[in-house]
Amino acid sequence: MGKAEPAADLEVHFIDVGQADATLVKSDDFTVLIDTGNWNSSAAVDYLHGQDITEIDILIGTHPDADHIGQMDRIMEQFEVGEVWMSGNTSTSDVFIRTLEAIDSSGADYYEPRAGEIFDIGDIQIDVLYPEEITGKANEESISLKLTYGEVDFVFTGDAGVKEEQEMVNAGFDLDAEILQLGHHGSNTSTSSEFLQAVSPEVAIYSAGAENSYGHPHAEVIAAAENAGAVVYGTDVNGTVIVETDGERYSVSAEREGVPVEGVNRCIDLNVASSAELQEIEGIGPAYAEDIISGRPFETIDDLEEIKGIGQGTIDRIKAQGLVCTGG
Incomplete structure (x- = not known):
């Protein structure tokens, strides 16, 4: 399927939600939210209100960890959500149970996307890269997506690991993209050299909390992305990072200046x-x-x-x- 010519500008906001993930994709015609931040914070909800968001066309929980679906129930309650995407993997956590209850009471459509499916949302194309099926490995089987707007592409992989990245490469998907969100908060369990070569990003962005206990990001991941030719941004250093594009060119702006470095206090x-x-x-x-x-x-x-x-x-x-x- 060819790339549609964009009729309106697109913004992708990699929101600073601490040691968690939340990415807002918006244009004049649609809004997509990929992950919702952590359960013990209102950062994602507050940011959406600050952007005057009232409706979300597609709300995506890449996997059921609390640092990715943490605020999904509150978002379902405070915004009009058309459709929810989740991997299908489950959790016994209170956060996951509250999320399911919120989805059920909202009346929103529910879908579990699978590798190879392609969706047109307004002027963007979404290619599902992973998973093809689920086996209960929640992190590894994160919903992974390529978003295409004109000639500009973004890749998101949640917490998928190097094994799953390799499966995406082996599947023959066109992974080439200008913007890559580094998997698993910049952990070395993701972002293999083979995957970086396939994506060949010009910009790499990770989401992590300042001085987090996991030591994210890992130095070897930052080095690998930079050696692959990417400019690296991190929410722990740069705050919210916004990519704006007209489908031909793009620009990157950050809330704060700073150079990403290896995390400390790793746990x-x-x-x-x-x-x-x-x-x-x-x-x-x-x-x-x-x-x-x-x-x-x-x-x-x-x-x-x-x-x-x-x-x-x-x-x-x-x-x-x-x-x-x-x-x-």
Whole structure:
């Protein structure tokens, strides 16, 4: 399908919502919101009101983590939402349950997009890149999209990891885009060199909280994006970042000047980390990582003893490594 000629300018706002994600896509004709910030903040809701938004045509929760769908219930209550997209993966969290209740009571349409589908929303084209199917891996199976407006393209991958990025590459999708939102808040579990080569972004933007406990972004990701020729922006340093385009040219403006640097105080949170991140923990391989994900939530590191095969010796080594927390 060819790229439609835009009739109106497009703005994409990478909103500063702390250690979370929320991206507003708007023109005179439509509004799309990709993720909604964290459950313990009103930043996304406040920003939408500040932009005089009253209606959202498509509200997308890339995956059910609380730092991506955290304010979805409040947004459903305060704005008129036409359609909600979610991956289909579930969670036992109160945030997820409140989200489902809000969707049900709103009367909005509900859809679970799948890889290969193409949608025309006003003057933009949305190509679904992932997932083709779901297996319960919530982070990894984030809804991933390519948004095309004239000759300018954006790629969003939520918290999808390098394995899922490679599947997008192997599927033969045209991933080339001017703007890339770096996956998983700039974590090294995402943004492989192969994926960067396929996207070849001119601008890379990540969303992270200042001095967050996860150490996002990771230095190797910033370096890789810059080495690929991209100018990097981060909400932790630059605040809200806005890309404006007429479909031929684009410009980038940031709330604050600053150069993204490696995060500090890095912590791998047992309750939200992906499988790949969990495997960076001393003594944790793929099988234990999946057991940890299935056994959430954990109040303390010592609670890992509930997992068959993890003994006190392993727990002591994990504590000595100093990389693990249980922040929720």
